[in-house]
Amino acid sequence: MSRSATPNPVASSSSWSAFLKSIASFNGDLSSLTAPPFILSATSLTEFSSYWCEHPPFFAAPAAESDPEKRALLVLKWFLSTLKQQYASRSEKYGNEKKPLNPFLGELFLGKWEDEAGVTELISEQVSHHPPATAYSITNIPTGTHLEGYNAQKATFSRTINVKQIGHAILTVPFPDKTLPAEKYLITLPSLHIEGLIYGAPFVELNSSSFITSSSGYTSKISYSGKGWLSGEKNSVTAVLYHEDNERDVLYNAVGVWTKSFSFYKGPAKNNSSSTLVETYDAASSPGTKLTVAPLEEQHPLESRRAWSKVAAAVAKGDMDAVGLEKGKIEQAQRDMRAKERSEDRVWERIYFTAQDGPDEILTELAPRVGLGVDGDADKTGGLWRFDWEKEAKVKKAGKPSEEEVLAIERDLLGQ
Ligand code: HC3
Numbered sequence: 001m002s003r004s005a006t007p008n009p010v011a012s013s014s015s016w017s018a019f020l021k022s023i024a025s026f027n028g029d030l031s032s033l034t035a036p037p038f039i040l041s042a043t044s045l046t047e048f049s050s051y052w053c054e055h056p057p058f059f060a061a062p063a064a065e066s067d068p069e070k071r072a073l074l075v076l077k078w079f080l081s082t083l084k085q086q087y088a089s090r091s092e093k094y095g096n097e098k099k100p101l102n103p104f105l106g107e108l109f110l111g112k113w114e115d116e117a118g119v120t121e122l123i124s125e126q127v128s129h130h131p132p133a134t135a136y137s138i139t140n141i142p143t144g145t146h147l148e149g150y151n152a153q154k155a156t157f158s159r160t161i162n163v164k165q166i167g168h169a170i171l172t173v174p175f176p177d178k179t180l181p182a183e184k185y186l187i188t189l190p191s192l193h194i195e196g197l198i199y200g201a202p203f204v205e206l207n208s209s210s211f212i213t214s215s216s217g218y219t220s221k222i223s224y225s226g227k228g229w230l231s232g233e234k235n236s237v238t239a240v241l242y243h244e245d246n247e248r249d250v251l252y253n254a255v256g257v258w259t260k261s262f263s264f265y266k267g268p269a270k271n272n273s274s275s276t277l278v279e280t281y282d283a284a285s286s287p288g289t290k291l292t293v294a295p296l297e298e299q300h301p302l303e304s305r306r307a308w309s310k311v312a313a314a315v316a317k318g319d320m321d322a323v324g325l326e327k328g329k330i331e332q333a334q335r336d337m338r339a340k341e342r343s344e345d346r347v348w349e350r351i352y353f354t355a356q357d358g359p360d361e362i363l364t365e366l367a368p369r370v371g372l373g374v375d376g377d378a379d380k381t382g383g384l385w386r387f388d389w390e391k392e393a394k395v396k397k398a399g400k401p402s403e404e405e406v407l408a409i410e411r412d413l414l415g416q
Helices: 014-024 045-053 056-064 068-094 309-317 320-343 361-370 389-398 403-414
Strands: 040-044 099-101 108-115 118-128 133-140 145-158 160-173 183-187 191-195 203-214 218-225 236-243 252-257 261-266 277-282 353-355 385-387
Touching: 040 045, 040 068, 040 309, 045 056, 045 068, 045 099, 045 108, 045 118, 045 133, 056 068, 056 108, 056 118, 056 133, 056 145, 068 160, 068 183, 068 203, 068 218, 068 236, 068 252, 068 261, 068 277, 118 353, 133 385, 145 385, 160 361, 183 361, 203 361, 252 277, 309 320, 320 403
Parallel strands: 040 099
Antiparallel strands: 108 118, 118 133, 133 145, 145 160, 160 183, 160 191, 183 203, 191 203, 203 218, 218 236, 236 252, 252 261, 261 277, 353 385
């Protein structure tokens, strides 16, 4: 039997077989896949940005540490702690990975976490529709720790669905002594593939490696592997932390299973023992902080859960005709709006993000270390997106849209 896939009784259904056939010949655009009802999710990809901060105290911790080497280790710990929610939470919750809703241009997902790290705010926005790209900004208010990034996916089919993540994230970590300039960390995103497809129970497995490299010179290389046909454990991870001056001198290493637990050791892995053990983190028993999202009636009409509420209700009832109808209304309104913009020679003004014009300082400094292009793959994500603090200030100042504005947005952008 398969490597940990529990067969789903619906896998033998003709709709699943038709879906598998359509995957084998699809064009790489995941949003174009027509999946059978049981695999459809009512959650939009804009919500996935929240997975970066399941543990706000880990996110904020590096800002309280003044030693750059230990800060880099804390950043690595935070990053590894995000993997479980990023890549396993949906299959743990539903028993399989579902097909998320494909966000429309301008879709927002806003929320905040409140816990011992104080308030941490999330802003996620769909900044491009063709190609689809989501941008996000996460700020821990007390420390000023800030994460921003954008991502798109490029999929290919060879035995299964293989997904290359395009884009990157940038973490800004202020020093406790605020007179020092904040450190920047460039974070690359792991590739993944879908396991369990043949059994109707798809789940994500990570592969190859990703990097976190800092303006202080410290870099973590994180390597992912799964359960092979003969050996290996599902969701395995190893990481090494070194300084750019001497890559071969491993300062710390981490080893474990990102859905279960992993340990950090001082020095290279060959010396791992109880005397070099720094810490073990138990991902399975660390529930994290719940994200708070405003009630639907208080949300902006472009906020994901409000905009997709009728589709979500139809998905929950398994009423595929209503799903098609309600999705169709939004998609048609969006097509009409794009045509109108073209005829008026203008483009949709992103609410919180702006496409950077010209070279990006952080990418210029850090991207060559980790094999990323300095252009931020802008051609594949509709732009090199950066959080625009001025736009955010304007939105805050303007306050909530009036009732007339809400009705106009619902009519013109969502077809309601
Ligand atoms: C590939 C994926 C959509 C993209 C998801 C991303 C890469 C989005 C950014 C997050 O930070 C991390 C993340 C986690 C999971 C990724 C999804 C897994 C499956 C989904 C496909 C579009 C669904 C394919 C359909 C099916 C039925 C095989 O699940």
